[in-house]
Amino acid sequence: MVQSSPRYRLGIDVGGTFTDMLLLDETTGDLKSAKIPSTRPPEDAILAGIERFRDHDGVDPSAIGYFSHGTTLAVNTLLERNGAEVGLITTRGFRDILELRRLRLPKANDLLVPRPVPLVPRRHVAEVGGRLDAEGHETAPLDCEEIVAAARDLAAAGISTIAVAFLHAYRDDRHERQAKAWIAEALPDLYVCTSAETWPQQREYERTLISVINAYIGGRMLNYFATLARRAAELGIAARLFSTKSNGGIMSVEAAASRPVDTLLSGPASGVIGAAFIGRQIGDDHIVTLDMGGTSVDMAVIDGEVPYSNENTVGDFPVVLPAVDVSAIGAGGGSIAWIDQEGILKVGPESAGAVPGPASYGRGGTRATVTDAYVVLGICPPSGLLGGEMPIYPDKAAAAVGAIADRLGVSLREAADAILQVATANIYAGLVPQLARRGAEAADFSLLAYGAAGPTHIFMLAREIDVRRVIVPPAPGLLCALGCLVADLRADFVRSLWESASTLADERLRELYAALEAEALAWLENEKVEVSDVRVLRSVDVCYEGQSFEVNVLLADGPLDVATVVESFHAQYARIYGYADRKAPARLLEARVQIVGVTKRPELAARPEPARRGAPPPSSRRAVYEQGAAAEAQIFQRADLRPGDSFAGPAIVEQYDTTVYVPAGFTVSVDAWSNLIGERAS
Template sequence: MTTAVPLMARIGIDVGGTFTDLVAAVPERGLVVHHKEPSTPADPSRAVADGLAAILAQADLRPEEIGGITHGTTIGLNAIIQRRGARIALVVTEGYRDILEIGRSRMPSSFDLYAGKEEPLVPRDRIVEISARLGPGGVPVAEPDAPELDRVAARLRAIGADAAAVLVLHGYTDPDFEEGIAAGLRERLPELPLMASATVWPEVREYERALVACLNAYIQPLMRDYFGRLESRVRALGVPAPIFISASNGGSMSLRSAAERPIETVLSGPAAGVAAAARLGMGAIVTFDMGGTSSDIAVTVNGSPELATHTTVGGLPLIVPVVAVSAIGAGGGSVVRVDDQGVLKVGPESVGAEPGPVAYGRGGDRPAVTDCYLATGLIDPATFLGGRMRLDADAAAKSLADLATRLSSEGDGADRVAAGALRVATAGMATELQKIMAQRGLDPRLFTLVPFGGAGPTHAAMLAEEVGITHIVVPPTAATFCALGAAGADLRRDFARSLRRRLDPASAARLADVLGELSGQARAWLAEQSATGAASSLSYSADMRYSGQAYELRVALDPGRFEVEAISEAFHAEHERLYGFRDQHAPIELGTARLGVVGPVADLPSATVPPGTGRPAPHGRRQVLLAGAWHAADVHLRTALGVGDAFDGPAIVEQDDTTVVVPPGWSGDVDGAGNLHLHRKA
């Protein structure tokens, strides 16, 4: 008698403002199932539970057959943007009470003398000074005694904060010093969540490090409450599997780690989609995630998403590593308008899901990009969302015709205004993409474009033609791609420690010691993530610069080769690649040592697609406005396309969650994994 091997299905979840996307991947069956559940903004965990029950039934899975659930959430991000986090306090070195008020002493806008200053995350009356300070070399200059800790604890108790953070000048040089102060305060205030900044992120620059610690404390009570509700609802369904949370670096972490360090999850949504695209194995790619409000663009080289160590969240700088995603205000809901000078503009304002574009018929009276897709024939109003939501093409055309009367040119109808608006939106996307590529010294013509999101495949060819990309790959489940990315997200965390030393044999040895310490922390973290048996991999890098330069370069380092010659050559080579020259005689400064650890999960199965006929018969034909002219385009159904099928543009490929546009001069074909490849003819 043989015992059946238990299934180890993985569930990926991506919570959006309108829909909660779920993907169930069952490698043993070669099965990938996707489901959309209406979101419940008042309590997102309810939609997650309802969607989880639905997808279990759809995939014919028992609760105990789930091996892991990975969930992406924007709760922390929204709390920061809307300033709806916890009431927090900050403990700082004596004399630095104004650290958040002063910031970097930069104006919000160099050209607007009346621009208002960003409100500090922690008001000055909730910032408490403490007699504690380290020197630049890590030697204590002032250390608090028991009465001093009693005084600070009493002040924190009087403030009535929900959480607090501790920041000591030069705390990054010795994280244990700052953590010792935090531990002493926790003994006196056991009910108060309290985190040391150097424990959260031990990197130089006190203002940015203070913000990381404060933001972590700001969203921690909210996130812990949500994670508790989420786990209760999942367990109520009888699912015993571990729950993971998508991270901003494209990986994932356990529920416990996410509750301790929620700041590392705030940008997890876009990151999961980029990570999924990297696993397609297409080499150098540009991801294009176009939703209702914005378009997110990211670059992946050598199969790994590009990480940024500096970004902004809600107008505040954030220095933890995140997948480098650039957003522009051009999505399916972006408003099309004519400004006071008679110029056609698109975005950044969006009509949102309610009332939505005019074609939704929910009371919206301002045309959006989706209305332009209808007016140019790119979207069929009868098949939107698989026919579950019928659009009003006449209303869309009328709203665009009203704009035509306000344009300075004559003879423009609704269709020409729509085509012009799509060109304007495309130009904005192309400008952002070309800027990203130029900053990295990359040529977009050598990259493959991977579009996803509801509108990404519809707009992809327009963007590709604008920047010179000749190859597009549309995944089978493009509209739920971020949920698929969450399902296959590897366990990942980044570690850092600032050094701030000139490169010489002594500092190189110190760098090797620090990376060794971080390696130990990384392996210990991975062992806590319910990742028994996971084969980890470590990556090493350091921020460096020529002495006197204002900015640093992140340089990958070879494991075990931390001598001065190897480190300096790695920096020279990267500087030369980006800027075209090297300075062999200039001193090099070490900034921050960085280490990333990855614990891979099981590979997800590819979609099962039957063989095709080679030249599929179109489902129908319709008129579309592309490249300034109307064309009769073949309409294909994605579900009817098989492996090896090929066709020429102009064509439209419809699926239940998006529409793929194939312009004239392009061709399409389907590979063995069900991906739709679009190629621009020479």
């Protein structure tokens, strides 16, 4: 019998291989999960998952009162270079803005790095007259006929979307708005966006690039969101649909359709938000996240608050939009092991991907990967993954790893063990600088693992670095979907100042932030979502005169004045670099406001934690080989573990979405929320 109540919250993470779905019962706090193979178009997998909840779990789609999802469609469109044919209309004299870029080498020691290919070829860039000066004053008017003629020429060349980016539009965007209106009237079928409406920040190349990316992915995302909303409604879902953002927040799909560039880095951001939520549940706000998927390991350092960055890179392109600060290295479960010219074993960054995937998947892959090493060493269940739905072929894994073993002159198990040790060293080398950059001590932090391979590898990393403890949430392969469930509404707004503190008036500073806050509040009001609280966070980018890089300074609530801002900058600079020159003049660059509409937090079911019962009976045992020694590991099923249970390694915990490997030297207990808490044995 289909159940129409209680109401449910649905969180969805659309990945390249699987679409992960979590359904939360708001009355009981219970979770239902599903992993559906991702499809093209992506909405097919989402709807298949909803139908699965309906048919297998009796959940009427009309009982879903909250629907939030993240998708890799935008970032994959950019990375795979299969977006729309984009044209660019820009100020006369600036046709080569995308060709010139920033004259910085991505690798300082390599003079032969190939130049990235622009998203818009030069033949599709049109120059027009009209000009604003650096203060936003008009020095030459736009010509309607010239604008429309340029747009018609681009459309005749097969262009379906147009980005408009004029000089100094961050100061005043009236020329861009006028050009967009003229084009929309003459060619209503074209998708048009402007640089100022996308991100009005000084830096000509970055602002132009953001508008081009928005246009490049805009048509596809607009169609996707519209199709998803229509088909979800046909299935009976009456709830508003939300999309996650790069900054860890959510926005309505209507807003996402108009600014799809905001969703570029939403996948990694959702995972960090989910990890922070788990940390708040258990009273731990000092967490290093380890998201290990098939291709990469994403890491973030939560030091009381979720970290943010305004300098991100997607493929060949810098993206200056605020995003959760996540660092990635090529060390996932699909990372390929290889031997260099000197005979040294390396792992990654090349990945086998989902197709053909690791050799053990039986899809045609022949090169050894980290996952194949897990299989050879007995860590992965030979019965298969996803509860047996995905078969594993140990003989194919052995053949792939055997090729590495023959070249190294070692045994099969020794080669597989070496692959894992190199992968662990790669992750360690990526994590330590992240901690050092923030002045953080590893011993003050917990490691939280998620992703399909994160729990498999997390204890190997914890053995090498002195962390407080290891946390494996109940559904680590679905943590990004949990992040979609618990994210707040969040939006960022920016205005460029670029003025010396010595000449900036307090009144101008206050007026600027008042305008930004009004814009932020209007955005939140337009989203029409009930929130329990509203927070407005003000910050400013500041540098010393002559510096090329800036420091973001969070501003206190209350009235603003330039002297206080500068003193806060000196204090922040000293905290980061150990020194501040209070006599040197400061320059204020970007004024920033982030608005947070705090949504109702779901309550996950917690069970009373009884006194420690000791180790539950294992379901079986299996021989493993790791760190040069053979051992017998206890095998536990995650579904059989209860709060209060505890056991010691070597052990393996099998569950639908991942495999947890606990080597010797660690003990694991189950807390009230069914998290696995690992600590070094006394």
